[in-house]
Amino acid sequence: MAEQLETLKRLQTLDSELFELRRQQDEKPRELEQVEADAAAQEARVKEADAKLKTVQLAQREKEVELQGKEGSVKKLQGQLFQVKTNKEYSAMQHEIEALKADNSLLEEAILKEFDAIEAAAKERQAQQRRLAEVQERLTQERQRIEGELSAIGEQVARLERQRQTLLPDVPPKALSLYERILRIREGIALVPLLNDACGGCHRRLPPQVINLVHLNTDLVTCEACNRILYFDATHSKL
Numbered sequence: 001m002a003e004q005l006e007t008l009k010r011l012q013t014l015d016s017e018l019f020e021l022r023r024q025q026d027e028k029p030r031e032l033e034q035v036e037a038d039a040a041a042q043e044a045r046v047k048e049a050d051a052k053l054k055t056v057q058l059a060q061r062e063k064e065v066e067l068q069g070k071e072g073s074v075k076k077l078q079g080q081l082f083q084v085k086t087n088k089e090y091s092a093m094q095h096e097i098e099a100l101k102a103d104n105s106l107l108e109e110a111i112l113k114e115f116d117a118i119e120a121a122a123k124e125r126q127a128q129q130r131r132l133a134e135v136q137e138r139l140t141q142e143r144q145r146i147e148g149e150l151s152a153i154g155e156q157v158a159r160l161e162r163q164r165q166t167l168l169p170d171v172p173p174k175a176l177s178l179y180e181r182i183l184r185i186r187e188g189i190a191l192v193p194l195l196n197d198a199c200g201g202c203h204r205r206l207p208p209q210v211i212n213l214v215h216l217n218t219d220l221v222t223c224e225a226c227n228r229i230l231y232f233d234a235t236h237s238k239l
């Protein structure tokens with residue numbers, strides 16, 4: 001019995017370590033979540049800058065088309081200028097030409113401003129893309145770091161599992177299945193010392209007859225509240 005308990009204690013030490021390592025295996029990939037969110041947000045900013053650039057490019061093209069049309073109108077009117085019969089008609093047409101030319105010079109100015117806007121939008125897009133490249137690089141590095149850490153953890157788990165296997169034949173099957181069942185439901189801790197008259201797992205006070213049974217050490221005794229297997233260890237109790 002004492003030997004069985006000693007083996008269970010060794011198992012519990014390994015299983016506590018294994019439990020923590022498995023928790024890390026589950027948690028590690030979550031460390032990527034923040035960088036992944038940063039990358040997604042930056043991708044959205046690039047798309048936004050891209051759309052803005054396309055909008056200003058389109059606006060500029062529309063103004064150029066408009067300018068070409070009006071320049072065509074000016075030429076057409078200038079051609080017709082020689083066919084008019086009266087001074088009145090002539091000066092009306094000339095007036096129209098001047099008005100169109102004034103419109104066109106405003107358009108030309110607007111087109112120049114659009115060039116500035118395109119340049120600014122292109123620069124902004126480039127800056128956002130550079131930032132995206134940076135965050136993607138960070139994501140790659142983080143992925144590599146986490147992969148490395150996970151593979152080290154995996155090796156450690158395999159090593160502890162092998163050690164665990166060597167201990168199993170020393171535990172009677174019934175005790176082992178009890179221990180492993182508690183291990184699963186009690187987050188990796190199935191075996192706890194008495195803390196004076198309390199359970200070392202859930203800290204509930206135990207009835208004297210349970211304490212006595214633990215001291216008797218003839219059978220495995222479990223806590224009524226949390227079901228963990230109890231043992232006595234002088235370092236955890238003052239007698």
Ligand SMILES: [Zn+2]
Pocket residue numbers: 199200201202203204223224225226227228
């Ligand atoms: Zn308990």
